[in-house]
Amino acid sequence: MLGKGVVGGGGGTKAPKPSFVSYVRPEEIHTNEKEVTEKEVTLHLLPGEQLLCEASTVLKYVQEDSCQRGIYGKLVCTDFKIAFLGDDESALDNDETQFKNKIIGENDITLHCVDQIYGVFDEKKKTLFGQLKKYPEKLIIHCKDFRVFHFCLRYTKEEEVKRIVSGIIHHTLAPKLLKRLFLFSYATAVQHNMATNPKNHTVMFDTLEDWWWELERTKGSMKYKAVSVNEGYKVCERLPAYFAVPTPLPEENVSRFQGHGIPIWCWSYHNGCALLKMSALPKEQDDSILQIQKSFLDGIYRIIHRPPYEIVKTEDLSNNFLSLPDIQTAYSKFKQLFLIDNSTEFWDTDIKWFSLLESSNWLDIIRRCLKKAIEIIECLEAQNMNVLLLEENTSDLCCLISSLVQVMMDPHCRTRAGFQSLVQKEWIMGGHCFLDRCNHLRQSDKEEVPVFLLFLDCVWQLVHQHAPAFEFTETYLTVLSDSLYIPIFSTFFFNSPHQRETNMGRESQDTQSKPLSLLTVWDWSVQFEPTAQTLLQNPLYVEKPKMDKGQRKGTRFKHQRQLSLPLTQSKSSPKRGFFREETDHLIKNLLGKRISKLINSSDELQDNFREFYDSWHSKPTDYHGLLLPHIEGPEIRVWAQRYLRWIPEAQILGGGTVATMSKLLEMMEEVQSLQEKIDERHHHQEALQGEARSLLRNSVRLSSLFPFALLQRHSSKPVLPTSGWKTLGDEDDLAKREDEFVDLGDV
Numbered sequence: 179m180l181g182k183g184v185v186g187g188g189g190g191t192k193a194p195k196p197s198f199v200s201y202v203r204p205e206e207i208h209t210n211e212k213e214v215t216e217k218e219v220t221l222h223l224l225p226g227e228q229l230l231c232e233a234s235t236v237l238k239y240v241q242e243d244s245c246q247r248g249i250y251g252k253l254v255c256t257d258f259k260i261a262f263l264g265d266d267e268s269a270l271d272n273d274e275t276q277f278k279n280k281i282i283g284e285n286d287i288t289l290h291c292v293d294q295i296y297g298v299f300d301e302k303k304k305t306l307f308g309q310l311k312k313y314p315e316k317l318i319i320h321c322k323d324f325r326v327f328h329f330c331l332r333y334t335k336e337e338e339v340k341r342i343v344s345g346i347i348h349h350t351l352a353p354k355l356l357k358r359l360f361l362f363s364y365a366t367a368v369q370h371n372m373a374t375n376p377k378n379h380t381v382m383f384d385t386l387e388d389w390w391w392e393l394e395r396t397k398g399s400m401k402y403k404a405v406s407v408n409e410g411y412k413v414c415e416r417l418p419a420y421f422a423v424p425t426p427l428p429e430e431n432v433s434r435f436q437g438h439g440i441p442i443w444c445w446s447y448h449n450g451c452a453l454l455k456m457s458a459l460p461k462e463q464d465d466s467i468l469q470i471q472k473s474f475l476d477g478i479y480r481i482i483h484r485p486p487y488e489i490v491k492t493e494d495l496s497n498n499f500l501s502l503p504d505i506q507t508a509y510s511k512f513k514q515l516f517l518i519d520n521s522t523e524f525w526d527t528d529i530k531w532f533s534l535l536e537s538s539n540w541l542d543i544i545r546r547c548l549k550k551a552i553e554i555i556e557c558l559e560a561q562n563m564n565v566l567l568l569e570e571n572t573s574d575l576c577c578l579i580s581s582l583v584q585v586m587m588d589p590h591c592r593t594r595a596g597f598q599s600l601v602q603k604e605w606i607m608g609g610h611c612f613l614d615r616c617n618h619l620r621q622s623d624k625e626e627v628p629v630f631l632l633f634l635d636c637v638w639q640l641v642h643q644h645a646p647a648f649e650f651t652e653t654y655l656t657v658l659s660d661s662l663y664i665p666i667f668s669t670f671f672f673n674s675p676h677q678r679e680t681n682m683g684r685e686s687q688d689t690q691s692k693p694l695s696l697l698t699v700w701d702w703s704v705q706f707e708p709t710a711q712t713l714l715q716n717p718l719y720v721e722k723p724k725m726d727k728g729q730r731k732g733t734r735f736k737h738q739r740q741l742s743l744p745l746t747q748s749k750s751s752p753k754r755g756f757f758r759e760e761t762d763h764l765i766k767n768l769l770g771k772r773i774s775k776l777i778n779s780s781d782e783l784q785d786n787f788r789e790f791y792d793s794w795h796s797k798p799t800d801y802h803g804l805l806l807p808h809i810e811g812p813e814i815r816v817w818a819q820r821y822l823r824w825i826p827e828a829q830i831l832g833g834g835t836v837a838t839m840s841k842l843l844e845m846m847e848e849v850q851s852l853q854e855k856i857d858e859r860h861h862h863q864e865a866l867q868g869e870a871r872s873l874l875r876n877s878v879r880l881s882s883l884f885p886f887a888l889l890q891r892h893s894s895k896p897v898l899p900t901s902g903w904k905t906l907g908d909e910d911d912l913a914k915r916e917d918e919f920v921d922l923g924d925v
Contacts, residue, residue, distance in 0.1 A: 219251075219263045224281070224666065226367030227258045227360070231345035233338035238262050238285070239328035248330055255345045258360045258665070260287040260319070262329070277710045277885035279657075281664060287321055289360070290618055291663035292350040293517075294320040297343070306343070307351055313339050317346075320517045323660050325824045328519070353621045356613070356681060361665040365682070365694040380700045381599040383607045384675070386420045392603070393422060395590070398446030401425055401486060407432045415676040416457075416571065417442075418607040426481050431474075435459055439475055441482050441566060444580045444604065445588065451558045453583055454482070455567040455576045458496070482564070491557045494568040495575040499550060502574060502627045505543060509628045512540035516821045524827050541814045547636050548809050549787075551582035556790040558587070559804065573609040578633050580604050585637060589722065589802045593649040594715070597637075598700050605630060611673040616662055618671060630670075634659050638817045640807050646720040647801035653885065654714040656820045657706075661699045668696035713885055717843060722802045823886035834882020 221229065232255070237248030251264035262285040282288060295306045297314025306314070313336075317329040331339045381388050389404035402422045407429045409419050414437035422443035423432070432440050438460065444453040459471050482490055515534055518524045527534070535541070557563040569576045581604045590596040605612075610630065613619060617626035634655050641648050641655065662670045672678040683693040697704055702711050794806050807813070822828040 219265070221254055221261060221263055223256065224258060224364060224367075226363035226365075227256050228363075230255050230257060230349060231341045233331070233334050233342035235333045235335070236262070236342075237330035237333065238264065239330060248328075253329055253342055255342060255349060257289075257349065257363065259289060260292070260346055260350075261285060262327070277653075277713055278707070279660075279705050280707070281666065281705055282660075285327075287319060287325070287327065288663050288665065289350050290616070290665055291321045291323055292319060292346075293322045293513075295347060295351065296320070306347055308347070310343065310347075313343050317343060318519065319346075322663055324513070324516045324821055326517055326519060351620055354619045356619060356677075359618070359665055359671065361668065361671050361696065362681075362694070364666045365696050369692070369694060379595040380602060380698075381595075382698075383418070383420070383599070383603045389420050389422050392599075393443075393446075396446040396588075397448060397450075398422070398443065398452060401450075402443045402446070402452065405429055405432070408437070411676045411679075413437060416573075416609050416674060418609070418675045421607070424482055426484070427478075431478070434474060435471070439471070439478060441478065442572070444567075445584050447558050447587060449559070449562060450486070451562055452564050453554070453558065453567070453580055454490075454564060455569070455572045455580060457572045458568065458570050482566075489562075490564045490566050491561075492566045492568060493550075493554060493579075495550075495579060496569050499575060500543060500546060502629070504539075505629065505632060506627045508539040508543050509631070511538035513821075516825065518825055521827060524825065535816070541816070543632065544636055544639060545809050545814045547578060547582065547632065548639065548807050548814075551579055551586060551636075552791060552806055552809070553787050554579065554583050555586060555804070555806070556787055558583075560786070560790050571609070573611060574615075574627070574629050577604050577608050577610045578629055578636075580608075581633055582636055585640065586805050586807075589647070589805075592647050592805070594654070597650060605633075606669060607675055609674045612662075612670045613673045613677070616670065618665075630662070631659060635817055638820075639814060640805065642815065642817075643807050643813070644799065644801065644805055645716065646718050647799075647805055649716055649719045650714060651716045652817070652819050656823075656886070657714070658699070659820060661705070664699075664705075666697060666704075667699040669699040710885075717846065718839075720801045819883055819886065823883045828883070830882035832880055834884075836880055836882060836884040840880070 223229070233253045236251060236253040238251060238253075239248040249264045251262050254261050254263065259282070261283070264285065296303050296318040297306045297310075298304075298316035298318065299312065299314055303318065304314075306317075313331075315330070315332045317327075317331060319327040319329075321327070331343070334342075381391065383389060383392070386404050386406050390399070393399040393402055393404060401424065403425045404420060404422045406420055407413055408417050408421070411417075411419060413433040417437045424441060424443070427440070438457045441454045441456050444455055446452045459475070462468055462471065512535075515527075515531065515538070518527075554565050554567075557565050567576045567580060581600055584591045584600055584604075585597070588596070591600045611625070612630070614622070614625040615627050615629055617623060638652055638655050641650075641652055661667060665671055668678060668682070672681070682696065702714065706714075791806065794804065795808070799805075816822070818828070818834075
């Protein structure tokens with residue numbers, strides 16, 4: 179009986195000869211194929227999921243052993259995922275793990291999560307795409323969540339190899355139509371059984387009332403109004419059905435240029451200043467049309483500058499900031515550092531890892547995003563100025579910077595419900611093209627840019643530096659990034675609210691057909707059991723202290739940071755010359771004519787930023803006030819949990835942040851045991867923290883990459899480059915090179 183077969187095979191890279199010797203011949207595998215198949219794990223299909231192709235006698239290689247050992251099983255491809263079905267014993271490690279995804283298993287890859295597919299021919303690794311004339315003996319799949327799978331097809335029947343390889347390539351890499359996504363098959367299959375999707379207090383911003391609620395919450399309703407002029411998307415398919423604009427703005431102006439050139443409200447600060455965004459007007463060559471556009475913008479500008487509105491600072495993100503190709507190029511280089519095929523490759527690249535990291539430029543892009551957000555905050559906070567973000571369609575960098583500003587300035591956005599509402603407002607309703615930017619349809623690689631992942635990485639920097647200020651954890655951010663590629667949630671699979679409503683049948687004229695209803699990603703119970711969900715909640719979160727009634731009726735207190743900063747008084751009647759210059763700047767940008775300089779000189783802007791930044795960091799942190807990150811070189815770090823979680827060599831057994839968290843939770847338990855239970859809410863909160871402590875204590879394999887590292891075996895390789903071991907001779911040779919390795923380790 180073969181059972182959990184450990185079989186020798188060829189690897190994609192040359193590696194030292196394995197010490198393990200297999201005595202199982204390929205013919206024995208085929209002989210026992212029927213008997214082994216009976217022990218395989220059953221393929222679990224979601225409603226509407228269909229099996230497309232499969233191959234038996236496939237070996238899934240163990241990654242950290244230089245691809246020299248594997249587990250016998252079956253490789254299948256459905257219209258939802260690629261799955262490897264090993265025998266019952268292969269699932270034993272899963273039983274240890276209390277952080278399981280109910281939709282995606284350890285050996286499952288959703289079709290949208292596939293990044294690249296490689297084949298190995300005579301130990302040479304080649305990219306696979308299109309129709310193949312020759313089929314590989316080994317298949318390597320790189321995933322967008324940084325998992326790497328190796329499958330040996332050497333013992334698989336030739337017909338099955340052709341079928342499974344061709345099927346996987348076609349269903350993952352070939353261009354698709356939107357209606358052919360599994361999203362719709364799933365929605366149709368569960369249409370009659372779908373329960374009401376709990377919003378978990380997340381504001382979806384799909385009604386006029388939601389926008390009025392947000393205006394009231396931020397005290398912006400005195401100067402801004404929610405409008406329904408685009409209800410039914412009769413004005414513009416790019417904009418949401420409802421949004422907010424300055425109160426004096428006539429609603430007919432919105433339809434003048436299909437929503438372009440209109441200042442749209444994002445968020446209001448408690449000092450009365452607001453963050454706005456505006457898309458550029460269409461580029462025109464005709465002088466008469468250009469004059470009409472200029473007059474239109476002059477009128478818009480007069481509206482947003484008259485009292486009670488403050489000075490408006492324009493920030494052109496299309497011209498004076500990052501470009502989308504810059505982001506995509508940096509991420510493409512960056513992700514290669516973590517898509518490691520085997521232990522040999524890990525140790526070979528370890529010696530130059532920091533230089534490769536720096537050359538990718540990804541961390542510098544994160545730093546620039548955080549710095550730009552702080553510059554805008556300085557205008558809102560210290561200078562009492564409104565800020566108007568400009569971008570061609572306000573659907574990429576506007577979403578990114580506006581969201582970062584709100585996370586830093588609004589403590590509500592640092593709660594789970596508040597953060598989810600922020601993503602709904604700025605990204606989903608803001609028209610970020612998730613379908614194109616994630617390349618879900620595989621129709622154009624040029625459109626693929628990880629803008630939302632960049633946002634999550636920036637937020638992680640804040641969570642890492644100011645953990646008590648956030649109700650959610652880095653694990654929450656990690657599973658949110660994974661959810662981009664799970665097509666049973668509609669949240670991240672459309673380019674706009676209009677596209678979603680149209681394709682879900684909400685605008686259908688057929689009164690007999692019921693509109694499809696899909697889950698949102700915010701229903702975490704679909705993916706995780708209650709115990710696992712406790713790892714998404716930060717037990718160290720510092721809740722805002724309750725204020726008594728007298729305080730609520732009185733003047734709102736300013737936070738520590740604001741009290742320590744010199745504020746510029748708002749000017750109700752600013753100088754004419756200043757606004758003439760601002761008007762010209764705004765119009766030139768919105769008409770598509772780029773200029774090279776900001777309103778303020780770069781030296782003045784830099785001085786203001788440095789004074790504001792240093793002043794804030796010189797004071798104690800108020801976790802419920804303004805929150806600024808450190809952006810100096812070493813402070814911007816790699817999001818280890820997301821990028822390194824599948825690399826066993828990168829784990830610190832019994833160490834890292836999880837060890838610190840475990841000790842802190844023990845201390846909290848001791849303190850809480852001395853306190854009286856004041857009310858039921860306190861009791862409930864204590865129970866959740868108890869579950870989190872239980873998860874940490876019951877795990878026998880804690881590591882720095884908890885909870886994902888529980889799925890991984892751990893390599894026992896020494897902390898030395900493999901290439902070094904290969905070239906070392908006798909013990910004298912090792913002694914001579916000792917200093918060299920020590921110096922490299924200190925770098």
